[in-house]
Amino acid sequence: GGRNRKRGNFNLTYAPVVRKALDKLESGVVIAKTDRPNQHTQETWLTNLAIQQMEKMAAKPFFLTVSLPAPHAPWAINDPYYSMYERARIPLPENRRFVEPVDRRTDAWILGQALGDEGLREYLGVYYGMCSMVDWNVGRLLDALKRLDLERNTLTIFVADHGDMQAGHSMYGKTNFSIYEETTRIPMLMRLPGKIPAGRVVDTQAGLADIRPTILDYLDFPAPAGVHGQSLRRYMDGKEDLTRPVFVERARGRDGFQRAIRTIGWKYVYSSSGESQLYNLEKDPGETRNLISDAASTAIRKKLRADLAGWMKQTGAGRTI
Secondary structure, eight states, X not given: OOOEEEETTEEEEOOHHHHXXXXXXXXXOOEEEEOSOGGGSHHHXXXXXXXXXXXXXXXXXXXXXXXXXXXXXXXXXXTXXXXXXXXXXXXXXXXXXXXXXXXXXXXXXXXXXXXXXXXXXXXXXXXXXXXXXXXXXXXXXHHHHHHTTOGGGOOEEEEOXXXXXXXXXGOOSSOOSSOOHHHHOOOEEEEOTTTSOTTOXXXXXXXXXXXXXXXXXXXXXXXXXXXXXXXXXXXXXXXXXXXXXXXXXXXXXXXXXXXXXXXXXEEEEEXXXXXXXXXXXXXXXXXXXXXXXXXXXXXXXXXXXXXXXXXXXXXXXXXXX
C-alpha cells in the first residue's frame, strides 16, 4: 500500500505508483482504497432511500429516478470491491498510444502519462470495483421490485449521463477535449418483463433525448411537440435502423462549443476553436486516425457536416456551423 490520507471520517490508501504520479503533478485526484464500509457509500444510502420510497408508493403508479454517482470521481472503494479485479490481468486499451494534439494539454492526458501502464491498471481496478458496487445496488432495487410484486408492470431503464476515458488514449475521467467514444458511448438497458424480451440486443443508435418519448410511449401517451428524441419502443419490439445518427453537444467556456454527429460507421466533431475531427469508426474504432484533412474523406465530411448543421437548425440550438 501507499501512504494514507484522510477524506472526511475515512482513510484513503494509495498504491505507490498512483501516489508517486499524484505527488509529481501535485494533483488532488483520488484513486485509492477507502475503509468506508460499502453499506455507508452514497450509492447504498441512495438505494436504501429508493427502496423505502418504492414501498411507500407501491400501491399507485410512480416514476422514480435513482441517480447513483459511482463510478464518478473520486475513485475510492472498500473491499471486497477494491480487490475484486486482479490488476495484472486488466487489459489496457490498444488506442492508448494515440491522442489528438489538443488533448496533450489536458490534465486527463498529463496524469495518464504519469500513471503509466501500472497506474492506469490501478485506476481501472478501482473503477471496475465501483461498477460492481453499483451492480450490487441495482440488484437490490430489482429485488425490491420483485418483492413488492411490481416487476411485471415496471419499465426499468439503466443509463448513464456520460462515460469515462478508462485509460482510452491514456486518459482518465472526462476532462479531456475530444469527444471520444469512451466519454460518449454509454450503457442503455431496458427491462419490462413480458413486453421486452430478455437478452435482446438491438443494433440501433439511441441518445438520452430518446428516454422521455420512450417512457411516454410505454404509457400510451404521445410525446409533446418540440421533443428532440424519438421513442425506442419499436426497436425494443425488434425493428432495427442502421442509418439513424445520434448527436452530442458540449459547451467550451462562455463562447466555445463542440457538436458531434455519429453514424454507425463515422463520427464528425465540429469544434468552434478549429480542432475538428473525423473518424472512420468501422475501420478505426479506437479513433487513432483523424481524417479531417484527408482528401479521400471529403465527401463524407461534407455530408456529415451538412446533416449536423441541419440538426442544429431544427433543434433551435442557437448556434450555427
